Structure formats: structure tokens, C-alpha cells
Amino acid sequence: MSDKDVESGGSVGSVHTPTAYLAPAGGSPLGKTKPTELSSKFLSAGMPVTFKELTYTVTNSQNKKEKISLLQGVSGYLLPREMTALMGPSGSGKTTLLDCLSGRKTVGHLDGAVAFAGNKPTPQFLRRFTGYVEQFDTLLPTLTVHEMLMYTAELKRPTSEPREEKQAAVEELLQVLALEGCRNVKIGSNLERGISGGQAKRVNIGIALVSNPRVLFLDEPTSGLDSYTADEVMTVLKGLASHGITVCATIHSPTPYTFGLFDRMMLLLRGRVVYFGPNGAAALQYFQALCPCLEGLDQDGKKQGAEWIVDLTTTADRQGRAADLADAYAKSELKAAADSEVERQLGMASDLDEATRKDLAVKRETVTPFWWALRTLLKYRTAKNYKSAEFLGPRVADKLIFSLIFMSLFWGIGDNLEANNIPNIAAMLFMWVVLPAYGAASYVPAIVLERPLFVRERNDGLYRVITYLVAKMTEELGIALVNSIVFANIVFWAVDLQGSFAVFWAVYAVTLCCGIVLAYTIAAISPNMDVANAALPAYVTMLLFFAGMLIRWADIPKYWRWFSLVDVLRYAFGPLMKNQFSGDRNVPFVDGISVLDYYSFGGISMWGWVGIEVAFFAVFFLLAFLALKYVRHVRR
Numbered sequence: 001m002s003d004k005d006v007e008s009g010g011s012v013g014s015v016h017t018p019t020a021y022l023a024p025a026g027g028s029p030l031g032k033t034k035p036t037e038l039s040s041k042f043l044s045a046g047m048p049v050t051f052k053e054l055t056y057t058v059t060n061s062q063n064k065k066e067k068i069s070l071l072q073g074v075s076g077y078l079l080p081r082e083m084t085a086l087m088g089p090s091g092s093g094k095t096t097l098l099d100c101l102s103g104r105k106t107v108g109h110l111d112g113a114v115a116f117a118g119n120k121p122t123p124q125f126l127r128r129f130t131g132y133v134e135q136f137d138t139l140l141p142t143l144t145v146h147e148m149l150m151y152t153a154e155l156k157r158p159t160s161e162p163r164e165e166k167q168a169a170v171e172e173l174l175q176v177l178a179l180e181g182c183r184n185v186k187i188g189s190n191l192e193r194g195i196s197g198g199q200a201k202r203v204n205i206g207i208a209l210v211s212n213p214r215v216l217f218l219d220e221p222t223s224g225l226d227s228y229t230a231d232e233v234m235t236v237l238k239g240l241a242s243h244g245i246t247v248c249a250t251i252h253s254p255t256p257y258t259f260g261l262f263d264r265m266m267l268l269l270r271g272r273v274v275y276f277g278p279n280g281a282a283a284l285q286y287f288q289a290l291c292p293c294l295e296g297l298d299q300d301g302k303k304q305g306a307e308w309i310v311d312l313t314t315t316a317d318r319q320g321r322a323a324d325l326a327d328a329y330a331k332s333e334l335k336a337a338a339d340s341e342v343e344r345q346l347g348m349a350s351d352l353d354e355a356t357r358k359d360l361a362v363k364r365e366t367v368t369p370f371w372w373a374l375r376t377l378l379k380y381r382t383a384k385n386y387k388s389a390e391f392l393g394p395r396v397a398d399k400l401i402f403s404l405i406f407m408s409l410f411w412g413i414g415d416n417l418e419a420n421n422i423p424n425i426a427a428m429l430f431m432w433v434v435l436p437a438y439g440a441a442s443y444v445p446a447i448v449l450e451r452p453l454f455v456r457e458r459n460d461g462l463y464r465v466i467t468y469l470v471a472k473m474t475e476e477l478g479i480a481l482v483n484s485i486v487f488a489n490i491v492f493w494a495v496d497l498q499g500s501f502a503v504f505w506a507v508y509a510v511t512l513c514c515g516i517v518l519a520y521t522i523a524a525i526s527p528n529m530d531v532a533n534a535a536l537p538a539y540v541t542m543l544l545f546f547a548g549m550l551i552r553w554a555d556i557p558k559y560w561r562w563f564s565l566v567d568v569l570r571y572a573f574g575p576l577m578k579n580q581f582s583g584d585r586n587v588p589f590v591d592g593i594s595v596l597d598y599y600s601f602g603g604i605s606m607w608g609w610v611g612i613e614v615a616f617f618a619v620f621f622l623l624a625f626l627a628l629k630y631v632r633h634v635r636r
């Protein structure tokens with residue numbers, strides 16, 4: 001691929017001439033020795049983003065009957081090779097606008113038009129070619145900084161790019177974002193201290209950059225950073241912008257240096273635009289000219305540039321004069337010029353180069369294929385989890401403890417077929433299928449607590465839902481397989497159970513798998529841990545009633561029998577009973593009725609019922625997939 005391809009937006013990652021660029025004209029005034037530049041590995045051709053008359057309405061969270069408009073008639077544009085600042089006091093609608101532009105809103109109603117290179121973007125395009133750095137960090141706590149960036153590079157850069165080049169790209173990011181010092185530090189979490197907040201912010205920026213976006217959105221990229229580091233980070237972004245990418249960042253209190261890096265600025269107050277135009281002297285002049293009509297708001301001699309503009313507009317807002325400023329802008333020449341540029345850009349919908357046309361029409365939401373993404377998830381996440389006591393503990397400890405209880409409580413009773421021992425054996429077999437169902441609770445946090453990360457990675461186009469689910473299941477099934485072989489062996493021989501070990505093991509293994517995927521389904525449907533923790537045991541307890549032990553099938557009232565037919569535990573308990581008591585072990589039990597007839601398992605097909613249990617697994621898997629794909633709890 002040639003540099004020309006990059007300029008025209010061809011897939012990046014395969015250009016390797018290290019063209020140091022970056023730093024605004026004249027270089028960084030910081031005079032640093034550390035590199036503040038990224039090579040051509042990171043270059044993309046940006047594209048214009050145009051938005052016209054955006055009005056975003058949501059149901060008021062304080063009063064559900066009321067609708068409120070968080071954005072009102074917001075128009076403007078972001079240009080390639082430019083860095084645009086979204087400014088305004090807290091709550092003015094900056095993040096809302098960024099979310100609307102990047103297609104990240106999941107609730108509310110958006111009116112108006114958002115166009116990328118004049119065209120309405122598809123969700124696939126947004127996932128593949130835009131980057132979004134969130135205000136809140138969503139990182140994998142178990143990975144180190146270097147691993148986190150490599151993991152993203154492997155999922156977001158083309159599979160055709162050799163691993164060494166991905167590594168080189170990550171090394172560059174570590175250098176430029178001043179993350180070298182913590183490259184091997186675990187990211188950590190609130191519970192386990194890892195990297196600092198400012199370092200986490202820079203890792204998030206690195207994640208967005210590693211995928212070579214054509215348009216980069218950043219929500220408060222400098223919050224939590226000291227002013228020196230903030231200036232460094234913004235210099236890197238400015239460099240990328242000057243080379244082609246479209247960059248838009250919300251920003252609160254920029255340092256004068258950072259403020260000076262922005263080419264254009266949009267200032268919002270209460271969801272309305274009060275300024276959209278060039279940054280710097282033009283913006284200052286605009287507000288200085290407005291000052292006389294804002295009685296009582298004079299320029300504070302001690303404050304300059306951004307600080308003064310933010311102070312002025314915030315004070316006007318507090319004094320209830322936000323609408324005056326918005327009205328003044330609406331009547332201004334700036335607004336007329338912006339509107340005509342918006343129209344011009346929207347009219348260029350079909351005037352596209354080949355690469356942009358191809359990117360806009362992209363059908364796949366991920367860069368890498370299913371198998372590669374699966375391999376990467378297993379390589380980074382599962383490999384770490386398998387070494388973590390925190391992960392393995394809840395998955396092994398309960399099975400170990402209960403196996404010891406089975407051994408000590410039911411030692412050697414399996415070959416005693418006297419009538420007074422049969423209920424003991426039946427109870428033991430019943431508990432053997434109940435415990436994995438209850439144990440499913442330990443798989444719930446894997447989905448619920450990881451949700452913000454999953455949503456962010458999905459939005460970033462790292463993998464598809466099916467890949468995530470298959471990776472998670474493979475991880476759990478690996479442990480379940482080992483667990484089932486070890487603990488089924490301990491219990492089967494210790495209790496001296498009869499029949500085939502294969503059936504005893506298979507039923508346990510399949511029930512464990514059903515428990516895992518059932519937990520995933522409930523976790524994906526539940527909005528939080530509290531709901532999931534209440535719903536899962538409630539459902540499992542219901543299954544117990546109808547599994548064939550607590551009440552015989554023959555005694556279940558007719559109107560409840562349907563539930564027995566869809567009770568997965570019945571299809572687990574039945575084969576275990578048949579395995580234990582078939583043939584000449586099907587001895588008379590009560591009133592001359594044989595054991596299997598008493599429990600209504602006489603006529604069942606042992607392997608047929610195991611097959612039905614496997615079918616339950618498939619159904620739960622499908623439900624988990626649909627819930628993960630379509631149930632949206634993260635509302636923004």
C-alpha cells in the first residue's frame with residue numbers, strides 16, 4: 001500500500017515508512033525531549049462530519065411524564081486535519097452531542113441529520129472507522145498496560161499485518177503517551193490498585209489510536225492528567241489531526257497551550273450553540289464584541305483566552321442569560337457562514353473518493369474474522385484468568401467442598417439396594433444435579449460486572465456478540481471439563497455407585513454447562529447483580545420441585561405437568577436414576593413397585609434424555625446470545 005492509499009483512507013496499518021510528523025507548526029512549546037510524534041503506522045485520512053439542526057430529546061429522569069431537550073437545533077461540522085473543541089459548562093450537553101455524532105446514544109430521540117462525508121453512517125462504519133475515548137475507563141483489570149494495547153492491536157489492526165509490526169505500533173504508543181514506565185503494571189480496579197487514573201486515561205487514548213480511526217471523538221481526554229501530561233497528550237492528538245484525522249474533543253479547563261492547539265471551537269450552553277467558529281483570536285473578538293450587550297459582564301483582566309470565555313458564558317448562564325447568548329449567535333454572520341458550509345458539505349454526498357465510498361459501505365463490523373478474535377480473546381483474557389486464584393476459586397472450591405461432603409456422607413452406600421437405603425441413593429443423585437445448577441451463581445459476575453467493558457469493546461468493533469459468547473463459554477467449559485472429570489471420579493467410586501461411570505460423568509458435565517449458560521442468560525437479562533442474584537436461585541429452586549424427586553411425576557397436579565416437561569433438571573436426574581437402578585438393580589421398592597417405576601423413570605431412554613439436556617444447553621445458549629445482543633442496560 002502506498003502513502004497515497006493512506007491519504008485516501010485505505011486500510012491502515014500496513015504503511016511502514018516511519019514518517020515522523022506531528023507537533024503543531026513550530027514544534028511543541030514545551031521543549032520536551034520525549035517523542036511526541038507517531039509514525040505513519042497511525043495515519044488515516046479523516047473525513048468531514050456534518051450535523052444539521054440536531055435536537056435530542058429524552059424522558060426527564062426526575063419526571064417520567066416530561067420530555068426534555070438536551071440539544072436544540074445544533075448545527076456545525078468537524079473537518080479532517082482539524083481539531084475541534086466542544087466547550088461549555090458542566091451539563092451543557094457536550095457529551096450528549098459527542099454521543100449523538102458518534103452514534104453512541106441508545107435512548108432518547110434524535111432529530112436532524114448527522115453525516116460522515118455527506119452520507120448517513122451505518123453502525124458498522126461507526127464501529128470500524130471511528131474511535132471514542134470515554135470519560136470513564138473501561139479496561140481489562142487483569143492485563144498489563146502493554147498487554148491491553150497489544151490485545152486491542154490484535155483485534156483492531158488487520159490480520160495481514162505481521163505481529164512484529166503490531167508490536168512496533170504498540171511500542172510507539174507507549175513512548176508517545178508516556179506509558180513506558182508502567183508498561184508491565186497491571187491495570188487493576190477499584191478493589192485492586194493498579195495504574196493511576198491519568199495513566200488509565202492515556203491507555204484509553206492509546207486504545208483509540210491503535211485502531212487508526214478516521215474520526216476520533218474524545219470525552220474529556222485531559223481530565224485527571226496533570227497540565228504537563230495533558231499538554232503532551234493533546235500535542236499527540238494535534239499531530240494526528242494535522243496529518244489528516246478528524247479530531248473532536250470535549251474539554252473543560254484547557255491550559256492556554258492546549259486551548260491554542262484547537263482549530264475550531266463549539267461552545268454550548270443548555271444544549272444550544274452560543275459560538276461555533278475558528279478558535280483563538282476570532283473567538284475572543286466575538287465574545288468581546290458581545291460583552292457590551294451583556295451588561296455587568298466585563299472581561300476580567302486576570303483571565304485570558306479559554307478561561308475568560310468559559311467564565312463569561314458560565315456567568316451568563318448562571319444569571320439566566322444563556323438564551324440571550326444563543327439568540328445572539330443565531331443571528332450572527334458566523335452562524336450564516338456555518339449553515340452554508342453545512343449545506344455545501346451535505347451536498348457532497350456522492351462526490352467521494354473510492355476508499356471513502358468503500359469504508360462508508362463496509363458490511364463487517366469488525367476488522368478481524370471470528371476465529372482470530374476468538375483466538376485473541378482466549379490468548380489474552382482466558383490465559384490470564386486461568387492463572388488467577390480469584391477467577392478459579394469460585395469455580396473449583398464449591399465442587400471440592402461438596403465432593404468431600406458426598407464422600408463422607410454417602411461413603412460406599414451405592415451398592416446397598418435395600419428399600420431403606422434407596423431414598424439415600426436417590427437423594428445423593430438428586431443433589432449431584434442440584435449443586436451445579438446452584439453453583440451457576442458464580443458465573444453471573446462474569447457478565448454483569450464486565451458489561452461496561454463489553455459495551456465499549458462492541459462499540460469499538462473489537463468482536464461480535466457471538467465471538468464474545470463463544471470465548472466466554474470456551475473458557476468456562478475448559479474448567480467445567482476438568483472439574484467434571486476429577487469430581488465425578490471422586491464421588492462415583494467413593495459412593496460405590498452402580499451402572500456406567502460415563503453416564504454419571506456426562507450428566508454432571510452437561511448439567512454444569514447448562515448452569516453456566518443459564519447463568520449467562522439471566523445475567524444478560526438482569527440490569528444489575530441484585531436482580532441476577534435474586535432471579536437465578538429463584539428459577540433453580542423452581543426447577544427442583546419438578547425434577548422428579550421432591551414430588552413424583554404421577555403425583556404432580558395435571559396443571560403443573562407442563563413445567564416438569566420443560567424442567568432441565570428432570571432430564572438430568574432421570575438418566576442418573578436409570579443408570580443406577582436399571583436391570584436387576586430395579587428392585588421392588590414401595591408396595592412391590594420397582595424403584596424406577598416408583599420415580600416414573602422406568603420407560604425413559606437414558607442417552608435420549610442426556611440428549612434432551614444437551615438440547616436445553618443449545619436453547620439457553622441461543623437465549624444468552626439474543627439477550628447479550630438485544631437487551632440494552634447501558635442507557636446513555
Ligand SMILES: Nc1ncnc2c1ncn2[C@@H]1O[C@H](COP(=O)(O)OP(=O)(O)OP(=O)(O)O)[C@@H](O)[C@H]1O
Binds near residue numbers: 060068088094096
Ligand atoms: N434523562 C435525563 N433526564 C434529565 N436530565 C438529563 C437526562 N439525561 C441527561 N440529562 C442532563 O443533560 C445534561 C447534559 O449532559 P452532558 O453529559 O451532555 O453534559 P456535559 O456538558 O458533557 O457535562 P460534563 O462537562 O459535566 O461532562 C446534564 O445536565 C444531565 O444531567
